[in-house]
Amino acid sequence: LIHRRSPSIRDVAERAEVSMATVSNVLAGRRSVAPELVERVHSAVESLGYVADIAARRMRSNQSTIAGVLVPDLANPFFALFVAALEKAALRSGFDLLVASSGEDPELEKTRMRALVGWRPIGIIAIPCDTDFEARQHATAAAVPLVVVDRVPNDPPADVVAVDNYKAAFDGAMMLFQKGHRAVLAVASDLRTTNIGERHAGILAAAAAFGDEVETSVLEVGSRPDAMRPIISEWLNRTTTITAMFSLTNLATLACFGALMERGILVPKQMALLGFDDYEWMNFTGPPISAIRQPVSEMAEHAWAALAGRLREPLSQPRVTRLSCQLVLRRSTGN
Amino acid sequence: LIHRRSPSIRDVAERAEVSMATVSNVLAGRRSVAPELVERVHSAVESLGYVADIAARRMRSNQSTIAGVLVPDLANPFFALFVAALEKAALRSGFDLLVASSGEDPELEKTRMRALVGWRPIGIIAIPCDTDFEARQHATAAAVPLVVVDRVPNDPPADVVAVDNYKAAFDGAMMLFQKGHRAVLAVASDLRTTNIGERHAGILAAAAAFGDEVETSVLEVGSRPDAMRPIISEWLNRTTTITAMFSLTNLATLACFGALMERGILVPKQMALLGFDDYEWMNFTGPPISAIRQPVSEMAEHAWAALAGRLREPLSQPRVTRLSCQLVLRRSTGN
DNA sequence: GTGAAAGCGCTAACAG
DNA sequence: CTGTTAGCGCTTTCAC
Numbered sequence: 024l025i026h027r028r029s030p031s032i033r034d035v036a037e038r039a040e041v042s043m044a045t046v047s048n049v050l051a052g053r054r055s056v057a058p059e060l061v062e063r064v065h066s067a068v069e070s071l072g073y074v075a076d077i078a079a080r081r082m083r084s085n086q087s088t089i090a091g092v093l094v095p096d097l098a099n100p101f102f103a104l105f106v107a108a109l110e111k112a113a114l115r116s117g118f119d120l121l122v123a124s125s126g127e128d129p130e131l132e133k134t135r136m137r138a139l140v141g142w143r144p145i146g147i148i149a150i151p152c153d154t155d156f157e158a159r160q161h162a163t164a165a166a167v168p169l170v171v172v173d174r175v176p177n178d179p180p181a182d183v184v185a186v187d188n189y190k191a192a193f194d195g196a197m198m199l200f201q202k203g204h205r206a207v208l209a210v211a212s213d214l215r216t217t218n219i220g221e222r223h224a225g226i227l228a229a230a231a232a233f234g235d236e237v238e239t240s241v242l243e244v245g246s247r248p249d250a251m252r253p254i255i256s257e258w259l260n261r262t263t264t265i266t267a268m269f270s271l272t273n274l275a276t277l278a279c280f281g282a283l284m285e286r287g288i289l290v291p292k293q294m295a296l297l298g299f300d301d302y303e304w305m306n307f308t309g310p311p312i313s314a315i316r317q318p319v320s321e322m323a324e325h326a327w328a329a330l331a332g333r334l335r336e337p338l339s340q341p342r343v344t345r346l347s348c349q350l351v352l353r354r355s356t357g358n
Numbered sequence: 359l360i361h362r363r364s365p366s367i368r369d370v371a372e373r374a375e376v377s378m379a380t381v382s383n384v385l386a387g388r389r390s391v392a393p394e395l396v397e398r399v400h401s402a403v404e405s406l407g408y409v410a411d412i413a414a415r416r417m418r419s420n421q422s423t424i425a426g427v428l429v430p431d432l433a434n435p436f437f438a439l440f441v442a443a444l445e446k447a448a449l450r451s452g453f454d455l456l457v458a459s460s461g462e463d464p465e466l467e468k469t470r471m472r473a474l475v476g477w478r479p480i481g482i483i484a485i486p487c488d489t490d491f492e493a494r495q496h497a498t499a500a501a502v503p504l505v506v507v508d509r510v511p512n513d514p515p516a517d518v519v520a521v522d523n524y525k526a527a528f529d530g531a532m533m534l535f536q537k538g539h540r541a542v543l544a545v546a547s548d549l550r551t552t553n554i555g556e557r558h559a560g561i562l563a564a565a566a567a568f569g570d571e572v573e574t575s576v577l578e579v580g581s582r583p584d585a586m587r588p589i590i591s592e593w594l595n596r597t598t599t600i601t602a603m604f605s606l607t608n609l610a611t612l613a614c615f616g617a618l619m620e621r622g623i624l625v626p627k628q629m630a631l632l633g634f635d636d637y638e639w640m641n642f643t644g645p646p647i648s649a650i651r652q653p654v655s656e657m658a659e660h661a662w663a664a665l666a667g668r669l670r671e672p673l674s675q676p677r678v679t680r681l682s683c684q685l686v687l688r689r690s691t692g693n
Numbered sequence: 694g695t696g697a698a699a700g701c702g703c704t705a706a707c708a709g
Numbered sequence: 710c711t712g713t714t715a716g717c718g719c720t721t722t723c724a725c
Contacts, residue, residue: 029478029500031718042696047720057694072499077476078413079718082701097445103438110432110459119473122457124445138454141412143364164407165364248638280642302639303583307615309644366702377712382704392710414702417717 030071039067050075077119081143090330091121091139091147091167093132093158095246101273101300101319102150105172108323109148116331118145125152127246132158140165146330151176154217168333172326174217175343182329183343184322188218191315191348192225193232195269195297198350200233202357204267204295209241210255210279211271222271222299240265244275251278252285259286266294267356273300280308291357301351310354318346365406374402385410412454416478425665426456426474426482426502428467428493430581436608436635436654437485440507443658444483451666453480460487462581467493475500481665486511489552503668507661509552510678517664518678519657523553526650526683527560528567530604530632533685535568537692539602539630544576545590545614546606557606557634575600579610586613587620594621601629602691608635615643626692636686645689653681 036043041060048054049064056064067073081087090113094102106122113120121142125132129152136158139147146168151158156176162169170182199207209226211219223241230239242258244251255278268283270276276298280290288294290310298305301316325344332339371378376395383389384399391399402408416422425448429437441457448455456477460467464487471493474482481503486493491511497504505517534542544561546554558576565574577593579586590613603618605611611633615625623629625645633640636651660679667677 027501029475029502032720033718043718044696044720045694048695051720053720055694060695072496074472074475074496074500076417076478076718077473078478079417079701080720082411082414082417082703083718083720085701085720097442098439100435100438103435103442104433106457107432107438107459110457119477120457122441122445122455124442137409138412140364140409142454143411143413161407161409165409167364277638277642281638284642303612303616304637304639304643307612307619307644308639308642367704368702378702379704379712380710383711386704388704390710395711411702414717415704417719418702418704420704420717 029076030073032073032075034071035064035067035073038071039063087143087145088117089119089121089142089144091123091142091144093123093125093135093139093147093149095125095127095150095152097122097124099274100302101317104319105150105323108320109327112324112327116327125158127152129153129155129157132156133161136161140167143167145334146170148172148326148330150174152216154215168330168337170326170329170333172322176217179343180341182333182341184325184329185218185343185345186317186322187345187347188221189225189228191299191317191350192222192269192271193229194225194350195299195315196226196229196239197233198352199267199269199295199297199356200229200237202267202295205237206265207237207239207267207269208258208262208265209239209269209271210275211241211243212246212275213243214241219271226269244278246272246274248274248278251275252281255279255282256285259283259288268294268296270296270298273298273302276300276312276314280312290355295357296355305353308355313353313356314351316349316351318348321346364411365408367408367410369406370399370402370408373406374398422478422480423452424454424456424477424479426458426477426479428458428460428470428474428482428484430460430462430485430487432457432459434609435637436652439654440485440658443655444662447659447662451662460493462487464488464490464492467491468496471496475502478502480669481505483507483661483665485509487551489550503665503672505661505664505668507657511552514678515676517668517676519660519664520553520678520680521652521657522680522682523556524560524563526634526652526685527557527604527606528564529560529685530634530650531561531564531574532568533687534602534604534630534632534691535564535572537630540572541600542572542574542602542604543593543597543600544574544604544606545610546576546578547581547610548578549576554606561604579613581607581609583609583613586610587616590614590617591620594618594623603629603631605631605633608633608637611635611647611649615647625690630692631690640688643690648688648691649686651684651686653683656681 032043036046110120123135148170150173154177172184230237244254268279270279297313299315301314305312367378370381445455458470483505485508489512507519565572579589605614632648634650636649640647
């Protein structure tokens with residue numbers, strides 16, 4: 024563990040007794056080089072353990088091989104799966120991924136966005152933490168292409184990839200009504216978050232479409248996992264009329280289930296439960312939880328494709344992609 | 359969305375009518391500058407949306423503000439939580455995090471390691487995908503400090519942060535024996551992975567310590583989630599003597615539970631289940647699953663601290679940190 | 694087919 | 710206190 028500089032292209036050139044330009048050409052396979060020199064360069068690279076400095080390469084060639092991704096919280100499996108899929112897509116195109124998270128805090132989001140911009144990525148793929156998405160200005164000011172995912176911000180001219188939240192929630196709520204539920208509680212993180220707002224709108228629309236006899240209410244529980252269950256529990260304390268809960272978030276689903284268990288409320292007999300986001304463990308809960316499956320990997324693929332498209336045609340019209348979700352019925356919503 | 363270059367420090371200097379050095383000094387707060395010039399610089403920065411090019415800064419100042427992390431798979435919540443915690447730690451020290459994943463493939467691991475090294479990070483924190491960990495050479499050759507986490511490689515002189523797998527598994531197995539189980543199946547991903555091997559060794563040691571009357575067996579199910587359940591299911595088909603399963607991986611726990619459910623085997627009555635890794639949903643399965651909780655965030659904190667320590671004292675003796683796990687008893691292991 | 698030299702954006706050293 | 714200059718590691722002309 025001796026502390027020294029990493030070898031540079033100059034070190035390689037000296038050892039191989041060629042010019043730096045030749046080393047560069049050999050490694051990039053850009054111009055044809057005499058076989059003997061190629062051999063000398065390769066063995067010098069090998070013995071020095073040389074790896075080209077990507078930042079220096081970008082500066083000179085003006086070609087970045089890095090993309091940035093900004094998500095609210097990597098500890099949330101939805102975002103983690105998104106980043107995982109995005110990294111795969113980026114790798115396929117030969118790009119590295121710089122990951123940053125905002126912690127659902129608009130101020131931190133701005134800071135992190137600035138940091139990403141500082142790396143001069145080819146583009147940034149972001150899941151904003153609020154509707155204002157002021158962080159966005161940092162990307163546009165620096166002329167870095169931006170793809171917005173999952174939560175559509177107020178001021179939309181940008182490439183957007185999201186799920187059809189409205190329709191998914193509409194279908195989910197309709198299913199509950201059709202199963203006989205007349206009073207449904209939507210458990211939201213924060214209604215001002217666009218995707219959550221869209222889901223709520225879908226529920227309201229379903230209620231309106233179904234007719235006068237159904238009623239819905241909403242409960243906002245925030246995005247801090249620990250705080251959710253007490254809020255739900257306390258709400259259940261006050262009300263007894265609802266017969267179904269529709270959780271609009273994976274974390275909220277966990278909290279709902281916990282609150283119901285804690286109070287000994289039988290699912291689905293006394294209370295049905297439907298949640299946004301589907302995970303394998305939902306097959307194994309007692310009872311298994313009905314869920315709306317979001318196509319996370321596809322979202323990442325589309326986001327990457329949107330960025331690639333933007334690079335090809337920088338001036339083309341921003342495109343909005345809406346992917347559809349799938350309702351997975353299990354026992355928590357009865358038969 | 360007009361395509362243009364991001365503004366450089368030269369653009370700022372021209373607009374503020376000062377030298378580039380002054381801009382640099384103002385932004386870094388390095389030397390004292392006349393208030394009027396400070397003002398001019400700030401307003402130029404503001405109006406241009408200037409963000410310094412971090413790569414250029416590093417090249418000149420020889421001070422990197424990026425660290426790399428290499429994990430097997432971001433889609434696995436264990437690794438995702440690790441990266442999430444690591445990013446927080448890095449952010450606190452003002453570092454960005456470059457994330458790469460190896461997909462449990464040693465060849466890809468090498469490629470990704472080389473890519474990380476290409477960014478000239480201050481260090482790389484890696485969870486190797488196998489015992490050989492050949493990828494490691496790329497870091498050492500380039501003189502990039504390495505912290506190895508979770509899975510201790512064969513050739514140990516490096517800073518290491520891991521969990522006391524042996525003791526945790528020993529305690530877990532002992533608990534099963536004490537509850538009366540005499541034939542326990544360990545469900546491993548791959549015994550050659552060091553942490554898994556250590557866990558298995560702990561189980562064997564517990565069996566030896568408990569006495570002749572207990573017997574253990576092992577089943578390797580690999581690391582591809584889809585393949586696990588069929589393997590377990592088929593194994594259950596052939597054997598009926600065991601009364602407890604000890605899953606050595608979070609993914610395997612899910613597969614075990616699935617296989618047991620699928621075959622209608624009652625837990626814990628016909629089969630007890632204990633798993634490595636604890637998640638909130640394990641409270642909600644039917645029945646709730648007993649688990650060994652790994653301190654993921656602490657591992658990340660320690661890994662970051664190890665890297666920081668290595669930077670302070672590059673030549674100090676490599677340190678091995680072992681954190682302890684916690685046994686969380688739930689109904690899947692009976693009363 | 695090869696090498697010398699310029700320059701990407703930035704900061705450290707030095708000069709005024 | 711401010712500006713000029715050199716140079717980090719690399720690629721890209723442009724000579725030869």
